[in-house]
Amino acid sequence: MSAERTSQIKSRSLRFAEENYEKYLRMLGELVSYRSVSAWEGEDVKACAEHLAELLRERGFKAFLRSAGGAPVVLAEAGAGSRTVLMYNHYDVQPPDPLKLWETDPFRLTLRDGLVFGRGVADNKGNIVARIAALDSLADHLEELDLRVKLLIEGEEEVGSPTLRRVIEENLDWVRADGGIWETAYVGRSGSLRIPLGFKGMLYVEILLRGPSRDVHSGSAPLIPSPVWRMARLLTSLKTEDGIVRIPGFYEDVDGEFLREAEELIKRMSYGELEELKRELNLKEFVRGLSGEEALRELYTKPSLNVSGLYSGYTGRGSKTIVPSVAGVKIDIRPVPGQKPERILERLREYLNSLGFSDAEVVVHSMYPAGYTKPSEPVVRASAEAAMEVYGADPELAPLSGGSGPIYIFTDVARVPMTGAGVGYYGSRAHAPNENIRVRDFILGIEHVALTLANFSSLASRGAREV
């Protein structure tokens, strides 16, 4: 009987989403209005956390804030079932810059032609609201599903989650769960959900080279050693012309089991979306002309090294004539499973020293390893099945997201296998101006979370055993 009962609960939940989504868009609008830009360290970060805790308390959740010196983490739980699901999200957002490229106010939710615009609608406030909506749709059945639900919503994801690990280690008993849902998954061009089974890690460093003790009138340029030229040489030393990272050992230490499972997943992944990205970005070709499985392999199984920012001297409008005293570069390195970012940092440092850059200041902004969940984990299977039911097509399981997130704190520190869910789509422009989601995906995203929970519940697993 439990399979049939699960099915009934799921149907009610689907109806709930269709009938009530407008209310949740309003809830999203409220969340978006908080300028919870973690990089700004403003008042709105904390206010947003408190608003969320209040929203959850109104629903009978036991919600509280925890901090390890950084932005507060919202912890909330409901239900007392024998299976526990942990949902991770973050309420902080990227800065809206460049503001002039936004067609609407980034902090005011705007609906237009079936699209919802606003900073954070895809990354990650829309997902927070979808989870709350999904929980509302199941609220009357949580006991019957024999489910316990925990939400952990941090406020520093966009600056590298510097204190999340400590908060989780200090609340390790609370965090434990049988499975978890990570912050994101998104709808691909084919209409199926793309669920990443992990995230790359992050080693974000800023490298500074110094020249004269202050900016100097460039009339003296013929004599002054400028840090710009050394920075150019440093950068060409980091990558070959065709994009291969030259730091010795950079591609080593990758987990063999991950690579084998990734190969299997890649065979079933579509390349069309990347081709589309290439077109959208107006690129003649990808690095080294990569395409098909080769491109997917590069993206989903290899560590990357990218320059996110480069600066020296006068970067404003018009002209100023100086020899700059400093040249800086912001580099994001993304390790894959098995790789230790500490070791990569060490290799980078050694490589710079070997090239005569021992004077380079290397400032670490964030550092954490990759995290990965095997496709055979029950929570992955529950979410894949839910995706099939909601989106009408098998989801695309990616070995990793191209992006990074401190999912390792869950998968490796707290040992919670994690799957994904999300309301964004391939055109969501996370981190960029005009971030948006589709109203339809918002509804489907609510449904997918609800069905994942139902599928993963003790009730469903009893049903599975009965079959």
Added chain:
Amino acid sequence: MSAERTSQIKSRSLRFAEENYEKYLRMLGELVSYRSVSAWEGEDVKACAEHLAELLRERGFKAFLRSAGGAPVVLAEAGAGSRTVLMYNHYDVQPPDPLKLWETDPFRLTLRDGLVFGRGVADNKGNIVARIAALDSLADHLEELDLRVKLLIEGEEEVGSPTLRRVIEENLDWVRADGGIWETAYVGRSGSLRIPLGFKGMLYVEILLRGPSRDVHSGSAPLIPSPVWRMARLLTSLKTEDGIVRIPGFYEDVDGEFLREAEELIKRMSYGELEELKRELNLKEFVRGLSGEEALRELYTKPSLNVSGLYSGYTGRGSKTIVPSVAGVKIDIRPVPGQKPERILERLREYLNSLGFSDAEVVVHSMYPAGYTKPSEPVVRASAEAAMEVYGADPELAPLSGGSGPIYIFTDVARVPMTGAGVGYYGSRAHAPNENIRVRDFILGIEHVALTLANFSSLASRGAREV
């Protein structure tokens, strides 16, 4: 008799400066109070021009304003002698930023410990006032000196004098003169006056390389060709590791006569000041370990290529993870006499094309050639002799300033040989916070201009012939 008479006039003039300098500091205070920052394009630019014209009219000058679409140029003349001197200055100033580094209000003249602080006191309002004071000291003798004096004071020097050439071409007959005094010279550490006999030219370009059509989340970095790496390669292609410019022909076309004369001047120049600069900037050594005559030769006879600004992606505080869509570099190239900036631009363009950078956008911000006056010119000899008399030491004649200025409009377009005079010193901090001059140099600067005029006058030249 005229040599003796010239000597008498000069003595009176010296006494005048010593007795009246406080009045001229007050005049300087009034000028400094105008916020004539050309980059701001505010009301004060025009008001400052009108104030100057009025000051000159009060002295019997025929003064008027001329404009070719930009800030007005003050043109003023007095005397009807058979020798004509043209003085060039500018009443506009650099922005005072960063304001917080000023110890006094930049737009309020402040005296402290024999120093005079304020934006423009050295560059270039102090020099304007010194010239007016010098003319006042000679006013009763202008007819006897058989001298005609013209002042040309522009208001766009700090933004590259975009309309000066047109104003001068439209008033070419008016501008003609037997010799001229350029805006600046300064007192070196040895106490002698350093007079540059010309200025390098300027070719200020911004080079842009484009990658994806917009900034992309750097999760896709393994596939996206980033303009940063190409920019690094472009920069390493522009200069060797030891600072030699690699653009073919970059060092060619330099005027041979200039080089020969420069060699002679360099032999008599002191290197100590550069050594001092090196210490102040906390540099272990100059480019390629250059020192002594080699360093002077590099600085004063060779064209330079410097990066004033470099930018790509996110350059704010903290971290953001994107593949930037654009990388840009601001490059100031300073041609020397004989070189045509148009030809250098062509060579740069060809070189970039040959390296596979034909897609690079090259935006020209300003472009003009060097200008130079031979040390044997009468006006140079007149000012050198005056410097000896006033500063008590032979002046240091530099073949060029390390900096740039559109002096070619005078030397090459209007064919007026130019020398220098100025009230600043090695510690004046032109363009920087706490710009200042020494009261003593202000007095000496007035005297030097007066004596240069007297030495250059028809009366003095008659005297010279008599000897």
